[in-house]
């Protein structure tokens with residue numbers, strides 16, 4: 001397995017600060033953070049063989065250190081059920097991306113299993129000039145973008161900080177099981193927040209972090225997308 005140092009040095013040797021989804025998830029997994037098992041495939045044949053190994057349904061995403069928003073680039077294909085669908089999705093992603101971002105470096109595609117549905121939540125970190133690293137929690141989609149329904153805490157977080165953070169957002173009832181929905185495993189979310197906080201505390205090279213989305217379910221929480229931005233090295 002590649003070490004944290006290898007991943008960070010690898011990006012820095014290429015003079016880039018954005019880690020790909022695969023690199024970001026590798027780092028997070030090493031910190032004990034629950035992420036979907038995500039592999040890089042550098043050809044269509046490899047994308048198909050990795051899909052067979054992981055098991056269908058599968059998700060393919062463009063793997064590029066130059067592309068921040070993969071969906072906007074036509075770079076995400078969900079719920080692929082057969083080898084044939086994976087092969088077609090591979091071509092479609094590379095075509096769409098080469099049209100929209102002709103100059104982007106593309107490593108290939110990331111391959112992961114389609115996760116079971118859950119409530120989409122977001123965990124983010126940015127560095128404040130005064131307070132240092134600050135952790136953000138919110139519900140995914142319009143709740144964060146439009147309604148700014150988020151909670152914030154300065155790193156490092158205690159378990160109690162995490163407990164409060166989750167309950168502070170207006171959308172908290174959605175996590176408790178709104179209108180017959182199954183309640184999500186809130187302690188798993190709190191644990192995730194504390195683990196992310198500890199990871200940030202011990203990784204000063206990271207400037208920004210986004211787990212967007214984390215799928216919160218009754219049986220735990222898993223990040224299906226991750227993005228790490230490194231500090232500029234001097």
Ligand code: ADP
Nearest residue numbers: 059068069070071076113114115212213224225
């Ligand atoms: P983007 O770079 O556009 O943020 P994401 O990796 O977040 O790309 O994928 C877009 C959306 O696809 C996510 O918000 C989520 O709803 C869904 N998605 C991504 N990966 C998975 C997965 N492994 N299982 C289920 N849904 C997924």
Ligand code: MG
Nearest residue numbers: 212213225226
């Ligand atoms: Mg995302």
